[in-house]
Amino acid sequence: MAAPRLFRPASRLLSSRLTSATRPAFSKTACAPSLLRFRGYATAGGAKEVTVRDALNEALAEELESNQKTFILGEEVAQYNGAYKVTRGLLDRFGPKRVIDTPITEAGFCGLAVGAALAGLHPVCEFMTFNFAMQAIDQIINSAAKTHYMSGGIQPCNITFRGPNGFAAGVAAQHSQDYSAWYGSIPGLKVVAPWSSEDAKGLLKAAIRDPNPVVVLENELMYGQAFPMSEAAQKDDFVLPIGKAKIERPGKDLTIVSLSRCVGLSLNAAAELKQKYGVDAEVINLRSVKPLDVETIIQSLKKTGRLMCVESGYPMFGVSSEIMALSMEYGFDYLTAPAVRVTGAEVPTPYALGLEQMSFPQEDTIVGQATKLLRL
Amino acid sequence: MDFLVPSNIPPLPTYHVMNHDGQLADPTREPPTVSEEQALVWYKNMLTVNIMDTIMFEAQRHGRLSFYMVSAGEEAITVGSAAALGPDDVITCQYRETGVFMQRGFTLKDFMSQLTANRNDPGKGRNMPVHYSGKNKVGVHAVASTLGTQIPHATGVAYAFKMEALEDPTATPKVAACYFGDGAASEGDFHAALNTAAVRKCPVIFICRNNGFAISTPTSEQYIGDGIAVRGIGYGIESIRVDGTDIFAVYEATQEARRKALEDGGRPVLLEFMSYRVSHHSTSDDSFAYRRRDEAESWSSRNSPITRLRKWLEKRGVWDEEMDKKARKEIRGGVLRELTAAEKEKKPALRGIFDDVYAELTEEAQEQRLELKRLFEKFPGEYDLHEHEGGVGGL
DSSP: OOHHHHOOOHHHHHHHHHHOSSOGGGSGGGSOHHHHHOOOSOOSTTOEEEEHHHHHHHHHHHHHHHOTTEEEEETTSSTTOOTTSTTTTHHHHHOTTTEEEOOSOHHHHHHHHHHHHHTTOEEEEEOSSTTGGGGGHHIIIIIIITHHHHTTSSOOOOOEEEEEOBOOSSOOGGGOBOOHHHHHTOTTOEEEOOOSHHHHHHHHHHHHHSSSOEEEEEOGGGTTOEEEEOHHHHSTTOOOOTTOOEEEEOOSSEEEEEOTHHHHHHHHHHHHHHHHHOOOEEEEEOOEEETTOHHHHHHHHHHHSOEEEEOSSOSTTSHHHHHHHHHHHHHGGGOSSOOEEEOOOSSOOOSSHHHHHHHSOOHHHHHHHHHHHHTO | OOOOOGGGSOOOOEEOSBOTTSSBSSTTSOOOSOOHHHHHHHHHHHHHHHHHHHHHHHHHHTTSSSOOOOOTTOHHHHHHHHHHSOTTOEEEOOSOOHHHHHHTTOOHHHHHHHHTTOTTOTTTTOSOTTOOOBHHHHSBOOOOSSTTTHHHHHHHHHHHHHHHHHHOTTSOOOOEEEEEETTGGGSHHHHHHHHHHHHHTOOEEEEEEEOSEETTEEHHHHOSSSTTHHHHHHTTOEEEEEETTOHHHHHHHHHHHHHHHHGGGOOOEEEEEEOOOOSOSSTTOOGGGTSOHHHHHHHHHHHOHHHHHHHHHHHTTSOOHHHHHHHHHHHHHHHHHHHHHHHHSOBOOGGGGTTTSSSSOOHHHHHHHHHHHHHHHHOGGGOOOTTBTTGGGGO
16 A cells, blocks of 8 residues: 555655654654554444355355356366355355356366456456466466556456465475465455455455456465454445455554464464563554555554564565565664564475474464564 | 277368369369458458568568567468458457458558557557557457467357357357467467366367477477367367368368357367468577478468469459559558558557556556656656657656
8 A cells, every 4th residue: 555655765764864863663652543443344233253164155145146247166166065165055046157167277267267357257266275276377477467458458357366375284285385475476466365254255355346356365274263243244245445454453562464364373472472471462464465555564563663474475585575675665763673574484384283383383483483572 | 908099090181172273172062152352352461461471570670679470371371260250259369360360450550550569559568569459449359478378268258258148148149269379289278278168168269270380399299199180079179170271261161160169059169270380480580490491482382372362363363463463562562651650650658657557556556657757857868758659748
């Protein structure tokens, strides 16, 4: 979100920094009270528990219902109700022309979906996991993301790519990796990564409605998890803006920026930090990888002076690397300690349970790194 | 126990209409249902593509454009098949289908605008030469450099047509057509597209231009089986091999393929047009490094699709040497005139750098645009913007 409009790059701040006695980050007024009050869409009354899987299912059903141009295709999405049951019941409700089982050919059905989008339909292309989408990444990047630009703006590509991303449990290296950084680096793509049920529903619906190609990176380990869903989010007109992060827990001492499943781990770590050390960590759920809500991140680090990124991708050239680079460009003068990142390990994900756990951030890893950062 | 031994299976026959003298190969059959006026249009289109190719190849050598690809030897495939498609059919191309654009209404000005990347190029000067963007004018998707990605796109377009037909049975029936070479048929996308189209019963015509070469790789090193058409059979798709230098055979085969593709709610059809890539792969290639110089010449003297149709026209008494000379001169003059005019045209407005990355201009892009404008205005001596439509105001 247009960081330059709000923040001057740190390099341009150098001169002003020398003349300023105290850094704004130290002053209490740097806290934005509106952010503290911002708690998202959940309301106390009328909320009900909904799993991420059902939230996604609801989003698909509502969009299939309201837009005749929408259809969903992928391996086993129809008869079998989807490998992870996200498309349960949709075949019965919308028929085989709108909910389509495809041959096991990612390049084929993804290419078909891109072609259908270029012909004016609004396909939702499910990958059984994003690990398999590598077979079709040429279609996603070279065809879907670039055709609008390269055709001179006369061929839009309204398509949604979705499926589970990141590591799952005990499925080893070729089924356990995070593609946020891969897709997040491509101009022409939008990328969202939901954590909660409200995220899942609101972001998937926004993705389907968005005229651009959008990659929805779900997380297999989250499908069965239930979250309270507000009355507003239960309605069929509920959408979340793409490109806007959510402050899941306000705090004043440390900013933790995270996405997808790691948001939950970060919230638990934040609770532990509060309980053990009295530290108030602010946890930001990115929701959207591209466009990235730089504004929310920088506002937060201005307030806390300390930044930590938590993700399950590989350490190098990742979402965390990008956020830390942006913090140098727009927030350097507000940082009171070097920013840190907690990421997946630089190894192909091992299968053995103990090794797998050690390959990814756990709550104690986050707490441990936070205490080092805060010198507790 | 019987194994199928490929070498024991006779090769697929090749469908012909004309012989080398421009006469019916089978004198007992009816002549093609093509009027002389129609055939004359085709001839002139083929000739135009051929002459434009020669001039533009040279123009690239003189540094007037960065890149070009000719289609010598394959003019009948593109012009003849495009002539058999409907005006509302949608086409996805590879990059050697200039004749398709020509037959469907691209003018010399349209070609030259893209080749010189001027302000009249619908692609806004963003794509390399010969990657025409023709969706609005001629129903052809913007040409992509990625090899084979257009094949599943055609399956997808056909699926969209199928959905449309279900919703509105009164709509004009449409097919998708897709062009690719013998080399692209080795890409995974080809197999993926054929299988998906067959399973989903999409009304799509897959058109392979088998010209014997994938850049430097001859078909003898590209595949061991009997060409591309037999692959269709494996996917349950009706397929035919056709003489791609015989424009009437190309036209009839495509016409019949279109009829089949729309039958019973739709299905795919595969056409393999046999020809020969007379010229280099592109201006970046020198084919004499891997084939004899006289090989292409001797092929052309025997098989030129343009000469063949000319003989047919001459036998009908509607064309002669004099008319041919005059037509060639006119086309040549037209190409040179349009090329010069296109070069003098303004380049696209500068705002095109940022537009269309997303459907809406992002805030970041808007910021960058304003910053660029600020720099242009602050240092006017450093940037020569007069070539671009509207100068700095076009940003």
